[in-house]
Amino acid sequence: MKLNIDVAIIGGGTAGVAGALDLRKQGLTVAVFERHKIGSQASGVNYGGVRQQGRNSDELPLSKRSREIWEQLPNLIGSNCDFESTGHLKLARSEKEMEDLEQFSKLAAKHKLEIELLDHRSLRDRFPVLGESVIGASYCPSDGKANPRLVAPAFGRAAIKAGALIFEKEGVTNALHSSTGFVIETEKGRKVYSRVLVNSSGAWGDTVAGWFDEHVVLEVKNPNMFVTAPMPYRLKVNIGVPGADFYVRQTDRGNLICGGGFGISDRQASLSRPKLDVAQETSARLIDIIPFASESMVIRTWTGIEGFMPDSIPVIGMSEKIPELVHAFGFSGHGFQLGPVVGEIISELVTKGSCSLPIKPFNINRF
Amino acid sequence: MKAERVIIVGAGPAGLSAALKLIRSGIRPTLVDEAAESGGQIFRRQPKEFKRSPQVIYGFDAKSAIEEHRKFDEIAKNIDTRLGTMVCGIENQRLYLFNGAEVDFLDFDRLILATGAFDTVIPLPGWTLPGVFTLGGAQVSLKTQGCAVGRRIVFLGASPLLPYTAFQYCMAGAEVGGILETTSLSSKLAALPEMLKHSKGRKGVSMVAKLVLKGIPLRLGVKPLRIEGNKSVKSIVFLDSRGRENCWDCDAVIMGYGFKSENQLADLAGCRLYFEAQTNEWRVENDGEGRTTLPYVYVAGDGNGVKGWESARIEGELAANSLLKDLNLVSKMSEEIGVKNKLKKLSFFRKALDRAFPYPHHLAAEIEDSTIVCRCELISAGEIRQASKVSGEFEINRIKSFCRVGMGRCQGRICGSTTAEILRLLQGTSLEAVGHFRAQSPVKPIPTQNFRIFE
Amino acid sequence: MSLLKRIADTDRPKVTIFIDGVEIQALLGDTVLTAILLHGKRVRVSEFGDGPRAGFCLMGVCQDCWVRSHNGKIFQACTTPVEEGMSLVTTIGNSSNES
Numbered sequence: 001m002k003l004n005i006d007v008a009i010i011g012g013g014t015a016g017v018a019g020a021l022d023l024r025k026q027g028l029t030v031a032v033f034e035r036h037k038i039g040s041q042a043s044g045v046n047y048g049g050v051r052q053q054g055r056n057s058d059e060l061p062l063s064k065r066s067r068e069i070w071e072q073l074p075n076l077i078g079s080n081c082d083f084e085s086t087g088h089l090k091l092a093r094s095e096k097e098m099e100d101l102e103q104f105s106k107l108a109a110k111h112k113l114e115i116e117l118l119d120h121r122s123l124r125d126r127f128p129v130l131g132e133s134v135i136g137a138s139y140c141p142s143d144g145k146a147n148p149r150l151v152a153p154a155f156g157r158a159a160i161k162a163g164a165l166i167f168e169k170e171g172v173t174n175a176l177h178s179s180t181g182f183v184i185e186t187e188k189g190r191k192v193y194s195r196v197l198v199n200s201s202g203a204w205g206d207t208v209a210g211w212f213d214e215h216v217v218l219e220v221k222n223p224n225m226f227v228t229a230p231m232p233y234r235l236k237v238n239i240g241v242p243g244a245d246f247y248v249r250q251t252d253r254g255n256l257i258c259g260g261g262f263g264i265s266d267r268q269a270s271l272s273r274p275k276l277d278v279a280q281e282t283s284a285r286l287i288d289i290i291p292f293a294s295e296s297m298v299i300r301t302w303t304g305i306e307g308f309m310p311d312s313i314p315v316i317g318m319s320e321k322i323p324e325l326v327h328a329f330g331f332s333g334h335g336f337q338l339g340p341v342v343g344e345i346i347s348e349l350v351t352k353g354s355c356s357l358p359i360k361p362f363n364i365n366r367f
Numbered sequence: 368m369k370a371e372r373v374i375i376v377g378a379g380p381a382g383l384s385a386a387l388k389l390i391r392s393g394i395r396p397t398l399v400d401e402a403a404e405s406g407g408q409i410f411r412r413q414p415k416e417f418k419r420s421p422q423v424i425y426g427f428d429a430k431s432a433i434e435e436h437r438k439f440d441e442i443a444k445n446i447d448t449r450l451g452t453m454v455c456g457i458e459n460q461r462l463y464l465f466n467g468a469e470v471d472f473l474d475f476d477r478l479i480l481a482t483g484a485f486d487t488v489i490p491l492p493g494w495t496l497p498g499v500f501t502l503g504g505a506q507v508s509l510k511t512q513g514c515a516v517g518r519r520i521v522f523l524g525a526s527p528l529l530p531y532t533a534f535q536y537c538m539a540g541a542e543v544g545g546i547l548e549t550t551s552l553s554s555k556l557a558a559l560p561e562m563l564k565h566s567k568g569r570k571g572v573s574m575v576a577k578l579v580l581k582g583i584p585l586r587l588g589v590k591p592l593r594i595e596g597n598k599s600v601k602s603i604v605f606l607d608s609r610g611r612e613n614c615w616d617c618d619a620v621i622m623g624y625g626f627k628s629e630n631q632l633a634d635l636a637g638c639r640l641y642f643e644a645q646t647n648e649w650r651v652e653n654d655g656e657g658r659t660t661l662p663y664v665y666v667a668g669d670g671n672g673v674k675g676w677e678s679a680r681i682e683g684e685l686a687a688n689s690l691l692k693d694l695n696l697v698s699k700m701s702e703e704i705g706v707k708n709k710l711k712k713l714s715f716f717r718k719a720l721d722r723a724f725p726y727p728h729h730l731a732a733e734i735e736d737s738t739i740v741c742r743c744e745l746i747s748a749g750e751i752r753q754a755s756k757v758s759g760e761f762e763i764n765r766i767k768s769f770c771r772v773g774m775g776r777c778q779g780r781i782c783g784s785t786t787a788e789i790l791r792l793l794q795g796t797s798l799e800a801v802g803h804f805r806a807q808s809p810v811k812p813i814p815t816q817n818f819r820i821f822e
Numbered sequence: 823m824s825l826l827k828r829i830a831d832t833d834r835p836k837v838t839i840f841i842d843g844v845e846i847q848a849l850l851g852d853t854v855l856t857a858i859l860l861h862g863k864r865v866r867v868s869e870f871g872d873g874p875r876a877g878f879c880l881m882g883v884c885q886d887c888w889v890r891s892h893n894g895k896i897f898q899a900c901t902t903p904v905e906e907g908m909s910l911v912t913t914i915g916n917s918s919n920e921s
Contacts, residue, residue, distance in 0.1 A: 276809070
């Protein structure tokens with residue numbers, strides 16, 4: 001089996017399929033290779049928070065542009081994927097955390113991101129669902145939530161409709177580069193010849209980069225999640241804390257989706273397991289922060305495989321070693337909101353070799 | 368010798384049999400069961416406040432029931448037995464337990480899963496109304512609570528326990544409105560000769576005859592259409608074998624289309640499951656002697672393919688025997704010669720039962736779009752079909768992630784079979800390719816206020 | 823009217839419980855589900871608006887009989903024995919507030 005294509009994309013998470021869709025619009029031929037199913041890894045099992053608040057300052061310009069694309073999803077991919085701009089509340093449980101939030105609000109102002117700081121009194125007035133222990137918060141009204149299980153598959157379908165080729169259950173085993181371009185081999189024995197290669201392989205991004213002698217340290221972590229049975233809808237806003245060791249949101253069907261801590265994984269086998277005791281600790285925090293959760297019941301736990309870079313921001317940009325190799329991986333547990341803009345960035349890098357957004361901080365050889 | 372920590376999950380015929388075997392060989396397992404009393408389902412013991420004799424409760428199975436209860440009493444004297452304790456998760460060799468108040472854990476060296484089975488159901492319009500219960504539920508209510516599930520009860524489905532339970536209800540003085548079986552008369556007649564070869568088969572046939580003699584209406588080859596009622600069951604409407612629409616007044620419908628193994632823990636532990644085409648069941652891969660693909664996990668009884676309590680008893684002892692052998696402890700099956708033959712003979716009867724009470728695949732697969740399939744999340748057959756059509760996919764966990772079927776409290780136990788049949792038919796694929804819902808911990812819900820770690 | 827009907831083993835000590843504020847005499851050994859369905863026809867109201875539910879499998883599998891007590895605790899009615907003084911609420915879903 002042989003295939004000649006302009007752009008080969010390794011990894012069928014949101015970044016990869018969003019990139020495929022945009023590249024098709026630029027008229028290039030595209031093939032995506034995904035070891036499992038589109039969106040079956042981190043893209044599909046994450047928390048579902050769509051937020052700009054709390055990001056590293058380098059990510060803010062990208063996040064802002066991505067937020068615009070989230071509004072356009074119905075036109076872009078035929079579904080809003082349950083995206084709702086119900087706001088994001090970052091809670092401070094100590095004076096130190098409140099100071100952190102104040103710092104971020106100054107940074108946000110520079111990036112024209114609207115943030116409102118709330119003290120204990122106004123917080124409890126505006127959000128009576130919260131428990132007593134929160135001393136203050138930072139509220140970002142333009143943030144929100146969406147259903148992660150729907151996003152990548154919807155981008156995938158749109159990409160296919162636009163003429164992209166998507167190969168599921170077909171992982172890439174090896175890729176080489178020479179003066180004539182890339183030769184990619186898949187586990188089904190297919191040989192793919194492409195001019196450009198996109199490495200959007202998530203937690204396996206370092207492996208693919210390593211094929212081209214670009215070595216980065218990527219740590220695999222497994223955000224531990226659990227969900228409750230549906231309850232009357234009382235929590236509109238998406239909740240997080242500085243340090244991200246606790247986050248909770250309520251779906252409009254009423255389930256509380258809650259996360260904190262990490263499970264365990266076997267990256268080789270693409271397996272990850274949540275830990276019940278970690279979920280137990282998180283649920284104690286849940287009841288403390290959202291007292292009405294004491295009437296809920298935990299119905300299942302899960303986790304996913306996430307790639308974390310040492311500085312907790314992704315690798316995005318052209319390869320430093322191989323022309324026509326584009327990297328976009330290692331989203332360090334907060335890639336969901338960035339998915340749509342990364343697709344645009346990939347496309348721009350492929351077609352122009354440069355990007356209008358400031359992506360220099362995400363360069364692969366910054367370490 | 369270091370004391371091996373062995374845990375047995377399930378205090379039904381398989382689990383008790385395994386426990387007894389281990390105790391007699393010097394091992395002290397811990398026995399855990401989520402129910403308040405031992406006995407599994409068929410021999411579930413009544414709460415201690417109840418006084419009825421076993422003969423009244425278990426009918427001609429009374430002797431076996433008494434044996435099971437005596438086994439438990441003997442076991443309870445010797446080892447730690449934890450009833451009312453649900454195994455909610457397993458991580459490597461650690462079992463998480465919920466006792467109703469808090470979650471605790473127990474580490475183990477070896478684990479025997481004897482987790483039994485639960486009812487297979489097929490949804491129809493009105494099945495979520497108060498007054499619709501399962502066959503297993505009807506049994507539990509009568510045997511362990513002394514209650515009939517209604518004042519005029521109709522039994523619906525395809526299961527040997529259907530006439531059996533109707534008979535028990537009759538004997539107990541409840542009013543049985545009738546029995547509706549989806550199996551055709553011709554299928555019954557074809558299976559009859561084999562059934563009559565076995566004493567249990569003959570007992571079953573005589574039960575049906577007695578019911579008919581009592582004037583209980585029995586209809587074969589029916590197609591159930593809907594259950595009617597405003598806030599609770601008022602009647603059931605069906606097509607008889609001639610295609611005529613009938614309506615029977617009733618205040619309870621008992622539904623049963625066979626049983627399905629509870630194998631979530633084996634799945635969660637990492638044991639390999641396979642699809643047994645002959646019985647359309649997902650089973651835990653085992654070596655015929657209870658060993659799974661994990662060296663420290665064993666399976667026995669209805670939790671690994673529904674075969675009935677007699678097979679379960681033998682398999683329990685067999686699994687314990689394998690465990691002892693694996694520990695290099697000398698062991699012998701109580702009836703070494705003939706164990707495999709006994710199991711085989713029992714399987715012949717099981718096959719006869721399956722032919723006499725076949726699961727009506729088409730009824731599940733052709734459910735109308737508007738009928739609710741997932742009662743935890745209120746997902747209709749139409750939504751399942753839509754999710755499959757739009758995505759082009761049929762693997763059951765992917766469909767679950769798209770339309771939420773099986774995402775509710777029961778983790779797809781109730782809706783799983785029907786969902787698989789719908790997908791199989793829609794996409795022209797096989798049940799094996801559709802797959803089964805992946806188990807996730809906690810395997811059953813735990814109130815958050817009990818789940819959290821207490822300081 | 824009620825869903826269930828006692829037909830045996832009625833000679834057991836009485837247990838007083840409350841269902842929707844009404845004092846009920848259950849019998850020791852009854853499960854919460856039995857006690858509720860001997861009194862009425864509903865254990866809870868479905869959170870999805872399709873009306874009353876009264877459990878289904880009676881043996882801890884279907885998870886359809888979770889009921890709420892007056893003081894905010896929840897439990898599976900078919901596997902929980904009645905206790906003196908229990909106060910149960912069947913008029914709402916699984917928690918204390920209407921949407």
